[in-house]
Amino acid sequence: MSSLCIFAMLLAVSLANLKDFPGNSDCxxxxxxxxxxxxxxxxxxxxxxxxxxxxxxxxxxxxxxxxxxxxxxxPRCAAGSLPRAHSDGDASCDSNDLEARRCPKGSVCKGNICCDANTETDYLMEKYITACDPGVKxxxxxxxxxxxxxxxxxxxxxxxxxxxxxxxxxxxxxx
Structure with a gap:
């Protein structure tokens, strides 16, 4: 078999497989x-x-x-807001332990950090209780x-x- 014939067969096989490469698929x-x-x-x-x-x-x-x-x-506070810190600068809390350190007034424990309660509520209310027009979800x-x-x-x-x-x-x- 001539080298030209072999080259033509290899080229045909290569072109047939070209569709399998990214960007060339039949998507x-x-x-x-x-x-x-x-x-x-x-x-x-x-x-x-x-x-x-x-x-x-x-x-x-x-x-x-x-x-x-x-x-x-x-864990991070909603809307990219910063954690609320205790007077010593630490913003940690433990939501699984009632005896553990609690968050400052006006904040809630989210995971293991204290976050502003109003921001968390506002964010979640918009996210899950969103209405388009009165009565339309x-x-x-x-x-x-x-x-x-x-x-x-x-x-x-x-x-x-x-x-x-x-x-x-x-x-x-x-x-």
Missing amino acids: DKSQKKLMYIYEERLNDCFAVRVNACDEKATARYYSLAQCIHKIAAV ASRENGQILFSRNCSIDFCPEGAQCTMGRHFAFCCPPF
């Missing part, structure tokens, strides 16, 4: 899936829709539950309210409108 970029990304500064998980071809999808979590494990590992997927950091992130279901709250963006169903 359907129009198909999007909901994933969650962990934001370290806010110590929270936010929804994002990505296509199967998105290289960054590997740095995201497939479910909110998977992402929440990351939150539990590193925000869009949900898999039982969870869809929220993300801001409206520039693609995370709402098709037809839903993104609305920016004080801390989060959330999706309102079409009316």
Whole structure:
């Protein structure tokens, strides 16, 4: 067999396998899936829709539950606020021991640090009791309210409108 024939066969095999390399797959970029990304500064998980071809999808979590494990590992106060310290400057507490050091007045124990109670409540109220218009609840997927950091992130279901709250963006169903 001539070297030209061998070269042609190798080239044909190489071209046939080229579609398996990243960026060359037959991905359907129009198909999007909901994933969650962990934001370290806010110590929270936010929804994002990505296509199967998105290289960054590997740095995201497939479910909110998977992402929440990351939150539990590193306790931080809501909305990036600083911990509330005792008079000696220590902000630690123990939420599992009633006899242990408690937080200063106006703060709550979150994991093992003291955080401002009003900020924690405000953050959670917006996150979990979000309404679009009076009597209309925000869009949900898999039982969870869809929220993300801001409206520039693609995370709402098709037809839903993104609305920016004080801390989060959330999706309102079409009316």
